[in-house]
Amino acid sequence: MLPYKNLIIIDKNSEVPIYKQISLQFIDLIQEGKLLPGSKLPSTRSLALDLHLHRKTIMAVYETLVSEDWIDSQPRKGYIVSPNLPVVRPRSYHKKISPFSTKGKFDFDRREIIHFTFNTDSKNNIIIDDGFPDTSLLPFTTINKEFRKSLDKVITKDNSKYVLDSAGFKNSLQTFLNQTRGIDFSFENLFITRGGQMAIYLAASLIIKPGDKVVVTDPSYFIADALFEKLGADIIRVPVDDQGMRTDILEDILKKQNIKLIYVIPHHHHPTTVTMSVERRNHLLELINIYNPAVIEDDYDYDFQFKYDPYLPLASGDHNGNIIYIGSLTKVLGTPFRLGYMIATEEFLAAVSKLRILIDLKGDLIIEQTVAAMINSGDLARHIQKTNKIYSQRCDLLCNLLNEELNDYINYSKPSGGLALWLTFKPKYELSKIIKHTHENGLSVKSNFYCTGKNAHYNSFRFGFASMEEKKIRDAVHILKNSVKKMY
Amino acid sequence: MLPYKNLIIIDKNSEVPIYKQISLQFIDLIQEGKLLPGSKLPSTRSLALDLHLHRKTIMAVYETLVSEDWIDSQPRKGYIVSPNLPVVRPRSYHKKISPFSTKGKFDFDRREIIHFTFNTDSKNNIIIDDGFPDTSLLPFTTINKEFRKSLDKVITKDNSKYVLDSAGFKNSLQTFLNQTRGIDFSFENLFITRGGQMAIYLAASLIIKPGDKVVVTDPSYFIADALFEKLGADIIRVPVDDQGMRTDILEDILKKQNIKLIYVIPHHHHPTTVTMSVERRNHLLELINIYNPAVIEDDYDYDFQFKYDPYLPLASGDHNGNIIYIGSLTKVLGTPFRLGYMIATEEFLAAVSKLRILIDLKGDLIIEQTVAAMINSGDLARHIQKTNKIYSQRCDLLCNLLNEELNDYINYSKPSGGLALWLTFKPKYELSKIIKHTHENGLSVKSNFYCTGKNAHYNSFRFGFASMEEKKIRDAVHILKNSVKKMY
Numbered sequence A, B: 001m002l003p004y005k006n007l008i009i010i011d012k013n014s015e016v017p018i019y020k021q022i023s024l025q026f027i028d029l030i031q032e033g034k035l036l037p038g039s040k041l042p043s044t045r046s047l048a049l050d051l052h053l054h055r056k057t058i059m060a061v062y063e064t065l066v067s068e069d070w071i072d073s074q075p076r077k078g079y080i081v082s083p084n085l086p087v088v089r090p091r092s093y094h095k096k097i098s099p100f101s102t103k104g105k106f107d108f109d110r111r112e113i114i115h116f117t118f119n120t121d122s123k124n125n126i127i128i129d130d131g132f133p134d135t136s137l138l139p140f141t142t143i144n145k146e147f148r149k150s151l152d153k154v155i156t157k158d159n160s161k162y163v164l165d166s167a168g169f170k171n172s173l174q175t176f177l178n179q180t181r182g183i184d185f186s187f188e189n190l191f192i193t194r195g196g197q198m199a200i201y202l203a204a205s206l207i208i209k210p211g212d213k214v215v216v217t218d219p220s221y222f223i224a225d226a227l228f229e230k231l232g233a234d235i236i237r238v239p240v241d242d243q244g245m246r247t248d249i250l251e252d253i254l255k256k257q258n259i260k261l262i263y264v265i266p267h268h269h270h271p272t273t274v275t276m277s278v279e280r281r282n283h284l285l286e287l288i289n290i291y292n293p294a295v296i297e298d299d300y301d302y303d304f305q306f307k308y309d310p311y312l313p314l315a316s317g318d319h320n321g322n323i324i325y326i327g328s329l330t331k332v333l334g335t336p337f338r339l340g341y342m343i344a345t346e347e348f349l350a351a352v353s354k355l356r357i358l359i360d361l362k363g364d365l366i367i368e369q370t371v372a373a374m375i376n377s378g379d380l381a382r383h384i385q386k387t388n389k390i391y392s393q394r395c396d397l398l399c400n401l402l403n404e405e406l407n408d409y410i411n412y413s414k415p416s417g418g419l420a421l422w423l424t425f426k427p428k429y430e431l432s433k434i435i436k437h438t439h440e441n442g443l444s445v446k447s448n449f450y451c452t453g454k455n456a457h458y459n460s461f462r463f464g465f466a467s468m469e470e471k472k473i474r475d476a477v478h479i480l481k482n483s484v485k486k487m488y
Helices: A017-032 A044-051 A055-067 A140-155 A159-163 A168-182 A197-206 A221-231 A247-256 A280-290 A346-359 A365-377 A377-404 A431-441 A469-488 B018-031 B044-050 B055-067 B140-155 B159-163 B165-180 B197-206 B223-229 B246-254 B280-289 B347-362 B364-375 B377-404 B431-439 B468-485
Strands: A071-074 A079-081 A126-128 A190-193 A213-216 A235-243 A260-264 A292-299 A323-328 A342-343 A411-413 A421-425 A443-445 A458-464 B071-074 B078-081 B124-129 B190-194 B212-219 B234-241 B259-263 B294-298 B323-328 B340-343 B410-412 B421-425 B441-443 B460-463
Touching: A017 A055, A017 B410, A044 A055, A055 A079, A055 B190, A126 A469, A140 A365, A140 B140, A168 A190, A168 A342, A168 A365, A190 A197, A190 A346, A197 A221, A197 A292, A197 A323, A197 A342, A197 A346, A197 B347, A213 A221, A221 A235, A221 A260, A221 B347, A235 A247, A247 A260, A247 A280, A260 A280, A280 A443, A346 B197, A346 B223, A365 A377, A365 B410, A377 A411, A377 A421, A377 A469, A421 A443, A431 A443, A431 B124, A443 A469, B018 B055, B044 B055, B055 B071, B055 B078, B055 B234, B140 B364, B165 B190, B165 B340, B165 B364, B190 B197, B190 B347, B197 B223, B197 B259, B197 B294, B197 B323, B197 B340, B197 B347, B223 B234, B223 B259, B234 B246, B246 B259, B246 B280, B259 B280, B294 B377, B364 B377, B377 B421, B377 B468, B431 B441, B431 B460, B431 B468
Parallel strands: A126 A443, A213 A235, A213 A260, A260 A292, A292 A323, B124 B441, B212 B234, B212 B259, B259 B294, B294 B323
Antiparallel strands: A071 A079, A190 A342, A323 A342, A411 A421, A421 A458, B071 B078, B190 B340, B323 B340, B410 B421, B421 B460
């Protein structure tokens, strides 16, 4: 309820009757959009109490407003502002304009850092995403059960609630990471974030000063690019080939320039899905030991291997504490479970944890506890195993269809795992136009496509097959094929 | 499982038998902490396949390891690393040190911005918090039911999942805010964050450049202070009295200096709980219209009124788009439900939404949907009403006890609502010492206390009564009284 006591002003010296004064002020409130159509009004008794008036005065107010169709009386329910009033916008009735509809006079950072747009209305189209898991495969009953238990644990009133923090989840996650990644680290080297992106944000924000030189691959993960740009970095791009980052070119750069940070995705590179070879990894580790840049290893995709045959992360090697290892469970569980982690030196994490407090205080205890339970019970490992098989089948299907239907128009390498395939169209076939055409014909590419502006030469996009059932993959390739055939 | 294919190296030209080479490498892996006690080993068959060796060779490996007590054989289960091994740390066996145990060589922002420490081990003590809700009062069954529905909606596989965003929650929240705050704003003026702190972080990060002058109250919310400091602001402090911020002093400052941002908490000021009077609010709005600084109105505590008698937010007045209004549902629902919001001009929110993507991509869809359902059903409003009554009783009790037990030692003003009371000890009674004494005697003050360093002159702390049952409040005051009596 609005605070009528402070809003309604009564002038006892006025010639206008009090009931009329109040009625007019109610009409003002309705016209100004402060009292919306359908809103409940206080009872005559409580409003009379609030305004220190006789109940009869308030009844006269309401009768007036009812007779003028501003409010309705509902039997046994009281009075409401009439739902049938035209949509109330101050401009319609008053000269008054919402202060938020102006531009505001203060200055702020207006740089357009992010150059992509996420949304294209495509309700009925098949959608190709950037490489997200199929959340319909999640063990719904288990998650719900664990959530219920976690909710209970977190909101139960007892002293132990005050020591509730991420420790339990950290323990479970540490075990999980120990079993899968061969990285030698302690509990104090682990920090939990809301997803991999937050970990990148925290690390980059502490490391990069405006003007600092940051090495990324060409191409790279576009959101990380935008972040480094926002922080004022001078971005230097190193090409990738089928073995990953060109560490020979990186070495030349390191010899001549003072590189503050290297951002690298050795495993299932984003966007190209290439996995860095052993030689390049060893070379990179050598360079790290000689030149001591900060290194962010973004290992977002480690858990997805079609045949279990990954290279161990760079962070499992000798890197002198220069590597900040970042991973994410969001690729495993889906966007509702935004959990990431950073493995780094204790010194660095002390600064990370303080910055994190300034951003959003802390993470989601309920979600963390839920996932911790799933790690401990083995449900997470089972889920990874099950979905890996399914994603592998979907990848196989996609590759077969691409070979059958689009062979003359495309190049691609089958990824060794993961949720997406990097699909390149031969230069003659302009992908930006193809995507527009398929959008009109039932297929929307909502993944990261590199075919416009300074990225035009890639002429590629990520085909996120993992979240698509067989029929959708078939239909998608079919529509692609038809569009290309019609256009060329 | 570890990727043995890449880890185990076989030298066919060596004099050392292959089974021995492999056994030694397994022992290395165990000693380096890459294979932990209790870990499952691959079957002889699958390892043989991976290493392209005869199964008999692998059986010889495992027999060797069993005989030397490195691994155990479990009937029908296979082989595991012996759980009875001593805790394996590289230093114990190898000279090898975890790369994360070093300090790292790269430079990063080492400024100590946050000067408080959150954790004091106090497992069995009564704890006084900074003013948090009593989560045991939450409608657990309702929340669980709504969460289940939200989980289902969010992870179900259909095309509509791709347009799942905060829109539904925004709609519900907009209705809730319209009904309670009298602020005139559109859907486009509303942005959802993970708690009020994230909203402050986003707004301040876009507005403050190093060297910019920022006005805050003295005292103010310490986390906001730390944030502004981190962003390089030149912080100017304006005193508060029993009417709130001294807007006369603010006016002098605005006349002489170029103020970029004013951070103000007009309702239940943090930490002092004072509510800004109507005169000061009107004066502040005048100043905003003349000088056009950016203004962050932190309205974290609006929903808690003991008698429903609040002043409307500054943002409901005429501010020319200069006010960024920030609120939070975390005070209502508790820390597991980290939901905040920002009302600002569309232009500003365009920049806010892009920066947010760089930080953590997006919010918690499941939590948002759950709370949206509670708003729509009226459960949220009922919860606020119920808890307001209980918090009001707890506040009354605390005030009576303070009057009875500690009257000679303290000053305080009973707050008009909210979750905490600002308790000041007369200068003779050093709060920093009292708090140490009570900590040894069963009472830990974990709220924000202003009694050390440059804050010593306040000699005050926030007594978060809302989360404490009657007996705890009695015991807490009792312990305080005893400590003071013993010390003075």
